[in-house]
Amino acid sequence: MIEKCALAVITERGRNVISPTWSDLDDEEEDFLVRHVDRLRKTTNASETRGRFRPDSTLEDDFTTALTADRAQFVETAGRLVRQLADAMQGVNSSSCVVALVVEARRGAADRTVSLLKLDAEVEAAQLDRSGEGVRLRVFKDLLPRPGDIQKGLSWPDPRAPHSNLVVLDAVVEGTAKYFQNAYRIDASPNARVTEKALIEQLSELPPTRIAAAAAAVGNGGDAEVVIERIRAQVPTFHATAPELGAGGSMPGMIRPQFALIAKKSFEADDIELKLPLARLAQVRTSQVGTDYETVIRTSTPLTPVQPSDVGSTP
Known part of the structure; x- marks a missing residue:
């Protein structure tokens, strides 16, 4: 069950940010996000990527705060994490995204996790309408992006601890493409x-x-x-x-x-x-x-x- 959720949007390679707000989810919206969190946290067997905090990382503190924060504190924490990601996305080949900060209770309230999801931002939308001569394409403009598949993600705590500090879903590559890891001062194996x-x-x-x-x-x-x-x-x-x-x-x-x-x-x-x-x-x-x-x-x-x-x- 998702207890807390804040959503934000980053476009134009980090230059445009729609700041996070608290999101009250209906059943379908919650199910959508739970599926992405489950996919992220399934990568916790010994052969998958492991994560660790660098000495100058504040991410563990932010995740700890998110667990006990009220609405205002939670949105403030989400805003700080979104700004870090937006800053890291500038000047690199990064795609627009929807960012979700989620606290979920798993297997009862005693097992709670914090996850940061970077989701595809699907900006364009269209539908087919029936007309007298068949079908007609309608394109919707000036829409906010809708979240799609997960691009990258972090989740904490990691059940593999102390061998891994956090769950990481990210392609481990060299150079500027590691902006997601650099944004939060973490390393991924x-x-x-x-x-x-x-x-x-x-x-x-x-x-x-x-x-x-x-x-x-x-x-x-x-x-x-x-x-x-x-x-x-x-x-x-x-x-x-x-x-x-x-x-x-x-x-x-x-x-x-x-x-x-x-x-x-x-x-x-x-x-x-x-x-x-x-x-x-x-x-x-x-x-x-x-x-x-x-x-x-x-x-x-x-x-x-x-x-x-x-x-x-x-x-």
Whole structure:
């Protein structure tokens, strides 16, 4: 159930702001916003984006205030958050939006959350009318934008705490496109898929035998920075330089427990491609034979669909 809601509109890349006002919602309006909050808060499993407050962020204080604020204080808090976003949108490629600050009671009054939603602003509207000759298009002008799909969002508190301070829905990209995170002085991690891709690329720079040792050190996964420390304990020459892994002070993503089994590295020679899970690299050996190279793969069962009659014995 939504207890409090304030709505605002930002257009012209932050240069035009319709300040937030208190909104009493009917059932359909509440259902619309609840669906967006639910979508935002469903991104709280271990493989999704995590968020943290930067030392100079005031967002946690604003969210805390929103929980207990009366109408005037709540609208004032919403106004401050909307202005921060509008300022950050200026000078970057940002789209018009409807901003909703929402306090929701979930599973009873004891479980209350604060969410900030940045929704599409659908400015144009039209409808088809019947006429004597068929249908006619009518375009409505001078309308306020209506809210659409969610673009970005924040929600607090995060059930994953202390591993994540707040729920973040935002594409993690470089440069000015991170204006949403910069507006509220927060950091967002990449999701596990992006983090693992970065780790695979960095591990690929190691010799195959070192990759196998590094993959084994990943163990049950976890915070990428912690995983990197475990890898370095086994492979001291390994250094993480990717921001997805925490380099440069970036917020690292998570590595899933099954990483070593599902992550694969490809090898190619003579138009032959070999793709192996990182956990199996120790079962492959390559040696030089004259001017050629011989690769031996040790497996516990025959390759399929190789027939038993095709399997020879070691001379």
